[in-house]
Amino acid sequence: MSPTDLGGGAAAEAASKAAKAIETRDGVVVRFAGDSGDGMQLVGTQFTIESALAGNDLGTLPDFPAEIRAPAGSLAGVSGFQLNFSSREVFTPGDSCDVLVAMNPAALKVNIDEGSLKPGGMLIVDKETFTDQNLRKAEYQVSPLTDGSLDGFDLFAIDISKLTSTALLDSGLSNKQVLRCKNFLALGLMSWLFQRPIEPTIRWIEQKFKKAPELLEANKRVLQAGYNFGETTELFHTAYEVRPAKIAAGRYRNVTGNTATALGLVAAAKCADLPMFLGSYPITPASDILHELSSYKHFGIRTFQAEDEIAAVGAALGAAFGGALGVTTTSGPGVCLKSETIGLAVAVELPLVIADIQRGSPSTGLPTKTEQADLMLAMYGRHGECPLPILACATPADCFETVFEAVRIAIQYMTPVILLSDGYIANGAEPWLVPREADLPKIEVEFRTDPEGYQPYQRDPETLTRRWVIPGTPGLEHRIGGIEREDVTGNVCYHPMNHEHMVRTRDRKISGITRDIPASVVDGASQGDVLLVGWGSTYGSISAAVKELVAAGESVGHLHLRYLNPLPPDLGDVLKRFRRVIVPEMNLGQLIKLLRAEYLVDASGLNKVQGRPFKVSEIVAGVRKVLEELT
Amino acid sequence: MSTATQAAPKLTRKDFESDQDVRWCPGCGDYAILASVLRVLPDLGVPREQFAFLSGIGCSSRFPYYVDTYGFHTIHGRAPAIATGLKVARPDLSVWIVTGDGDALSIGGNHLIHILRRNVDVNMLMFNNRIYGLTKGQYSPTSEVGKVTKSTPAGSVDHPFHPLAVALGADATFVARSIDVEAKHLQQVIRRAHEHRGTSFVEILQNCNIFNDGAFAELTDKPVKAEAQLVLEHGQPLIFGKNRDKGIRLGSGLRPEVVELGKGITEKDLIVHDEQDPTLAYFLSHMGPPDFPTPIGVFRAVERPSYERALDAQLVDAKDRLGPGDLDALLNRGDTWDVE
Numbered sequence: 017m018s019p020t021d022l023g024g025g026a027a028a029e030a031a032s033k034a035a036k037a038i039e040t041r042d043g044v045v046v047r048f049a050g051d052s053g054d055g056m057q058l059v060g061t062q063f064t065i066e067s068a069l070a071g072n073d074l075g076t077l078p079d080f081p082a083e084i085r086a087p088a089g090s091l092a093g094v095s096g097f098q099l100n101f102s103s104r105e106v107f108t109p110g111d112s113c114d115v116l117v118a119m120n121p122a123a124l125k126v127n128i129d130e131g132s133l134k135p136g137g138m139l140i141v142d143k144e145t146f147t148d149q150n151l152r153k154a155e156y157q158v159s160p161l162t163d164g165s166l167d168g169f170d171l172f173a174i175d176i177s178k179l180t181s182t183a184l185l186d187s188g189l190s191n192k193q194v195l196r197c198k199n200f201l202a203l204g205l206m207s208w209l210f211q212r213p214i215e216p217t218i219r220w221i222e223q224k225f226k227k228a229p230e231l232l233e234a235n236k237r238v239l240q241a242g243y244n245f246g247e248t249t250e251l252f253h254t255a256y257e258v259r260p261a262k263i264a265a266g267r268y269r270n271v272t273g274n275t276a277t278a279l280g281l282v283a284a285a286k287c288a289d290l291p292m293f294l295g296s297y298p299i300t301p302a303s304d305i306l307h308e309l310s311s312y313k314h315f316g317i318r319t320f321q322a323e324d325e326i327a328a329v330g331a332a333l334g335a336a337f338g339g340a341l342g343v344t345t346t347s348g349p350g351v352c353l354k355s356e357t358i359g360l361a362v363a364v365e366l367p368l369v370i371a372d373i374q375r376g377s378p379s380t381g382l383p384t385k386t387e388q389a390d391l392m393l394a395m396y397g398r399h400g401e402c403p404l405p406i407l408a409c410a411t412p413a414d415c416f417e418t419v420f421e422a423v424r425i426a427i428q429y430m431t432p433v434i435l436l437s438d439g440y441i442a443n444g445a446e447p448w449l450v451p452r453e454a455d456l457p458k459i460e461v462e463f464r465t466d467p468e469g470y471q472p473y474q475r476d477p478e479t480l481t482r483r484w485v486i487p488g489t490p491g492l493e494h495r496i497g498g499i500e501r502e503d504v505t506g507n508v509c510y511h512p513m514n515h516e517h518m519v520r521t522r523d524r525k526i527s528g529i530t531r532d533i534p535a536s537v538v539d540g541a542s543q544g545d546v547l548l549v550g551w552g553s554t555y556g557s558i559s560a561a562v563k564e565l566v567a568a569g570e571s572v573g574h575l576h577l578r579y580l581n582p583l584p585p586d587l588g589d590v591l592k593r594f595r596r597v598i599v600p601e602m603n604l605g606q607l608i609k610l611l612r613a614e615y616l617v618d619a620s621g622l623n624k625v626q627g628r629p630f631k632v633s634e635i636v637a638g639v640r641k642v643l644e645e646l647t
Numbered sequence: 648m649s650t651a652t653q654a655a656p657k658l659t660r661k662d663f664e665s666d667q668d669v670r671w672c673p674g675c676g677d678y679a680i681l682a683s684v685l686r687v688l689p690d691l692g693v694p695r696e697q698f699a700f701l702s703g704i705g706c707s708s709r710f711p712y713y714v715d716t717y718g719f720h721t722i723h724g725r726a727p728a729i730a731t732g733l734k735v736a737r738p739d740l741s742v743w744i745v746t747g748d749g750d751a752l753s754i755g756g757n758h759l760i761h762i763l764r765r766n767v768d769v770n771m772l773m774f775n776n777r778i779y780g781l782t783k784g785q786y787s788p789t790s791e792v793g794k795v796t797k798s799t800p801a802g803s804v805d806h807p808f809h810p811l812a813v814a815l816g817a818d819a820t821f822v823a824r825s826i827d828v829e830a831k832h833l834q835q836v837i838r839r840a841h842e843h844r845g846t847s848f849v850e851i852l853q854n855c856n857i858f859n860d861g862a863f864a865e866l867t868d869k870p871v872k873a874e875a876q877l878v879l880e881h882g883q884p885l886i887f888g889k890n891r892d893k894g895i896r897l898g899s900g901l902r903p904e905v906v907e908l909g910k911g912i913t914e915k916d917l918i919v920h921d922e923q924d925p926t927l928a929y930f931l932s933h934m935g936p937p938d939f940p941t942p943i944g945v946f947r948a949v950e951r952p953s954y955e956r957a958l959d960a961q962l963v964d965a966k967d968r969l970g971p972g973d974l975d976a977l978l979n980r981g982d983t984w985d986v987e
Contacts, residue, residue, distance in 0.1 A: 497720025
């Protein structure tokens with residue numbers, strides 16, 4: 017393609033403020049790809065921040081291998097970062113990209129083979145990395161730069177390495193150090209090409225390399241050199257502009273799901289006026305929440321890196337017994353290990369939040385790739401009748417509100433709550449309308465201190481919740497534990513009728529949470545041919561697909577569930593308003609089983625288990641197939 | 648561990664007895680241990696509501712039900728983890744863990760070594776009866792090689808743990824041993840454990856009269872006891888025997904040996920117990936029949952900052968440096984932009 021075809025197809029609009037022409041685009045999808053040591057995640061993140069500050073709506077997909085450093089130049093070591101930025105509403109990181117920056121032959125090979133770059137898309141490669149050795153590592157027989165295989169793309173073979181070393185000629189840095197700066201050359205060039213402000217990146221470099229002035233200077237110089245190269249080189253005749261998106265007024269920041277989860281927990285603890293205790297064991301892709309919360313000690317947050325997943329949740333439960341907000345963060349393998357303790361929390365009816373940042377499964381599976389196959393684990397992954405509430409986050413920013421709600425339910429209903437996020441939204445980012453503390457709801461916590469008539473398993477008649485009484489309260493000394501207890505008194509009790517009563521009471525307590533669930537909101541058609549029911553990180557892809565289908569005149573609605581247990585009380589009625597129900601999931605069909613069992617609905621699944629999110633086109637195609645069956 | 652003492656009405660043993668029927672087998676050593684604990688608790692100067700007793704699973708782990716304080720009967724092996732969370736969240740509480748040889752050393756071995764190395768300020772009473780009682784008589788990680796049980800009809804081939812050596816290996820700051828039937832000694836050790844700041848690990852040798860009767864008979868029977876027990880006292884030479892005529896001295900290399908006093912051997916030749924000497928504690932932990940008496944008392948007591956205090960200090964430091972957390976500032980941290 018020619019660069020003028022780039023982006024969403026809006027009419028080009030020349031601007032005269034720079035020496036070169038500037039054309040306006042609705043939106044652009046850029047993908048940075050390189051060796052896992054090339055700093056692609058860093059460049060992607062910085063480009064995201066630049067785009068956010070430019071006022072665009074955006075969605076990102078960091079995509080990296082599990083190996084910290086796979087062999088240099090190998091196909092296994094390719095790391096990518098995709099960013100979709102737009103002047104319109106963005107739901108996903110984009111099915112494929114308009115611009116691919118490939119820092120070596122392996123990065124080119126992986127992305128071209130996978131069809132990451134749109135036909136005619138702009139392809140920028142670091143020419144000097146296409147050596148015989150690197151080509152061999154990337155399994156190229158001949159250089160793709162010369163054999164015509166890239167003719168379908170708009171190829172820019174640039175001396176990125178050489179430009180970097182030229183910029184740092186007198187820096188005194190070693191050759192190795194110099195080459196490590198080349199990602200900033202690429203970033204500078206892209207920043208010029210899309211007219212992004214580089215000031216935030218300069219600020220970041222100044223902060224990051226505070227203690228290494230020579231690296232600070234070098235990276236700044238290379239970034240600027242990349243920008244200037246774009247402006248002066250004759251390779252590019254045009255730069256592109258993506259105008260700010262029209263989004264709700266307010267103050268925004270860019271946020272990943274894991275950051276939003278951490279912030280949501282801090283906010284919830286503050287609004288509940290409880291000290292937070294996080295027990296966690298490092299696991300991909302959840303560790304960032306532990307890292308983040310560990311730096312908030314001035315908020316009174318105690319983080320405990322436990323010896324294992326079991327101790328992590330155990331300590332969180334112990335802290336809850338003591339009157340703290342007990343939280344544990346993990347991924348699927350960790351939830352398996354925590355199951356017994358979660359069961360104990362159900363039995364002793366103490367508040368606890370378990371955040372499961374799902375990843376490819378089973379076992380070690382795909383640690384750095386996404387999946388949503390832990391719903392059944394959350395629902396049934398404990399022995400016995402062991403119900404607990406389950407909430408799922410839909411987008412990176414949505415993690416804040418959802419985890420806040422998880423905390424509220426845990427406290428109000430004295431129960432463990434499982435929060436389901438996944439690798440895609442945990443690492444992906446989007447602009448977030450920052451809430452103000454004053455606008456956040458208070459979470460009511462009242463430790464009982466009155467000894468008069470106290471019984472440990474006395475319940476609120478409506479919510480069936482027992483009271484939280486913490487050690488140190490005179491006159492209310494009592495014992496709790498995992499053995500079945502007599503209702504009200506809390507004494508150990510093996511009586512058959514009491515056991516059934518307790519099993520049913522625990523079940524009713526959880527199912528009663530429906531009273532708190534707001535009415536379901538269906539996007540697109542509110543009734544008609546097809547309803548898409550989704551949960552978790554498929555939100556973006558389904559939303560974009562439904563938008564496209566509705567725009568094409570189809571009668572399609574989208575209901576996205578935050579509450580997975582209990583399900584919304586009006587869900588059965590919503591399902592009946594459509595002729596067909598489709599449940600897209602990044603698993604082999606888990607929510608669909610719950611829906612079929614609960615509502616006897618003849619739903620059909622749309623399933624993808626590839627460690628990566630749905631493309632919008634895949635959902636559209638799946639719905640179209642069903643629509644055809646209907647006609 | 649220790650907790651700040653407060654002026655409170657004088658408590659008695661009755662104040663600490665719960666209304667629950669004690670359901671250990673008649674004759675179980677656990678009764679004696681419970682009695683000793685109930686005897687000590689009122690004297691510690693800690694208000695009743697400030698105590699929390701946690702346990703795992705097993706016969707010993709029923710303990711919290713019988714003490715009228717806050718209590719949490721948790722799951723198998725995990726009490727140290729749960730107690731860590733409680734103590735870190737609530738440093739003001741006096742936290743006790745009651746566990747057994749299976750709970751602490753088998754299913755909960757990992758949590759045991761980690762609470763010890765972290766030195767969380769809790770007291771851990773490990774009842775060692777060298778058998779699984781609640782599951783009706785399988786061998787435990789402290790059962791002797793050759794032990795015939797339901798699960799080892801041909802005799803156990805597992806080499807047993809020396810529990811105190813495990814604790815020392817994890818760098819525990821307080822390591823002690825006592826015996827269920829030695830009430831006075833046991834109470835002294837429990838008091839010392841309470842006073843210690845950091846994890847206090849106390850092995851209590853306990854008889855299971857149903858599945859392992861006489862587990863420590865060679866050590867506790869009246870006629871042999873004086874010859875079989877070596878009572879450790881800090882700063883005192885290692886002397887034992889009915890007539891206090893035997894002692895332990897360092898033989899060739901670092902090997903201890905039993906000697907008879909007299910005939911040119913005096914107390915000056917004997918090893919003097921030092922609770923701060925890690926090497927001595929280690930070889931005492933391996934000492935026992937048939938060649939040696941079994942030491943009881945405090946093997947090791949050293950000071951090291953406790954985990955929850957160190958963490959608290961970091962919180963205080965962070966607040967000093969950064970001020971109390973400002974949520975709005977946190978939410979708006981980094982690059983932000985305004986949309987009109």
